Amino acid sequence: MNSADATPSNAAGSVEAIAPSDTELVRRSQNGDTAAFEELVNRYREKVFGLAYGLARNEQDAQDLCQEAFIRAWRSIGRFRGQSSVYTWLYRITTNLTIDMVRRRSRAKLVEFDDGVGRDPEREKRGVDLVGGTVPSDEAFRADQRAAIERAMEQLTPDHRAVVLLKDFEGLEYKEIAKVVGCSPGTVMSRLFYARRHLQRLLKDVL
Numbered sequence: 001m002n003s004a005d006a007t008p009s010n011a012a013g014s015v016e017a018i019a020p021s022d023t024e025l026v027r028r029s030q031n032g033d034t035a036a037f038e039e040l041v042n043r044y045r046e047k048v049f050g051l052a053y054g055l056a057r058n059e060q061d062a063q064d065l066c067q068e069a070f071i072r073a074w075r076s077i078g079r080f081r082g083q084s085s086v087y088t089w090l091y092r093i094t095t096n097l098t099i100d101m102v103r104r105r106s107r108a109k110l111v112e113f114d115d116g117v118g119r120d121p122e123r124e125k126r127g128v129d130l131v132g133g134t135v136p137s138d139e140a141f142r143a144d145q146r147a148a149i150e151r152a153m154e155q156l157t158p159d160h161r162a163v164v165l166l167k168d169f170e171g172l173e174y175k176e177i178a179k180v181v182g183c184s185p186g187t188v189m190s191r192l193f194y195a196r197r198h199l200q201r202l203l204k205d206v207l
Contacts, residue, residue: 022086029077037077041070044087044139045168048094054165055098057154065101069094084179089167092180099158145206160195163188 028036053062072093166177174185
C-alpha cells in the first residue's frame with residue numbers, strides 16, 4: 001500500500017523535472033509569458049553570442065548584437081509559425097543583423113586591414129624550432145595559428161564568413177544554413193566552397 005502510494009508522487013516528480021520543449025516555450029511566449037521567453041534566451045544566448053562574435057569579430061559588438069537579436073525575436077515571436085526550428089530562426093535574425101553591421105563597416109575595415117599587422121619577423125625565423133620545440137613554443141605556435149585564422153576570417157565577405165561559421169563551427173546542415181542566410185542550399189555550397197578555398201590560400205603558410 002505504501003509503495004503504491006509512493007508511485008504517483010515519484011512519477012509526478014519525474015514529469016516536473018522534464019524541461020519544456022522549444023515549441024512549448026514559444027507557445028507560452030506568444031501568449032505573453034516573459035519567463036518562458038527568458039528561458040529561450042538562456043537556452044540560446046551562448047550560441048547566438050558565438051555566432052555574432054564570429055561574424056563581427058568584436059566582443060562588444062557581439063554583445064550588442066546578441067541583445068538586439070533577442071529584442072527583435074521577442075517583438076516578432078507572435079509571427080513565428082514553427083516552419084523552422086527556434087535556433088534556425090534566431091540564427092537568421094542574428095546573421096541578418098550582424099551582416100548588415102559588417103557591411104556598413106566593411107569598406108573602412110578593408111582600408112585599415114594590413115597583412116603585416118601582428119607579424120613578428122624574429123618569431124617567424126624561429127618557425128622551425130617552434131614546430132618541434134618545447135611545450136611553451138608549441139603553445140606559441142598554436143596561438144600564432146589562431147591569430148592567423150582570425151585575420152583570414154576577417155578578409156572574407158560577410159556572406160562567406162557566415163556560411164563558414166554556420167557549417168564548420170556550428171555544424172548546421174545545408175538546408176538549415178539556407179534558411180538562416182536566405183538563399184538556396186546550392187548557393188550555400190557554392191559560397192562555402194569559395195570561402196574555404198580562399199581561407200586555404202590565406203593560411204597555406206600557417207597550417
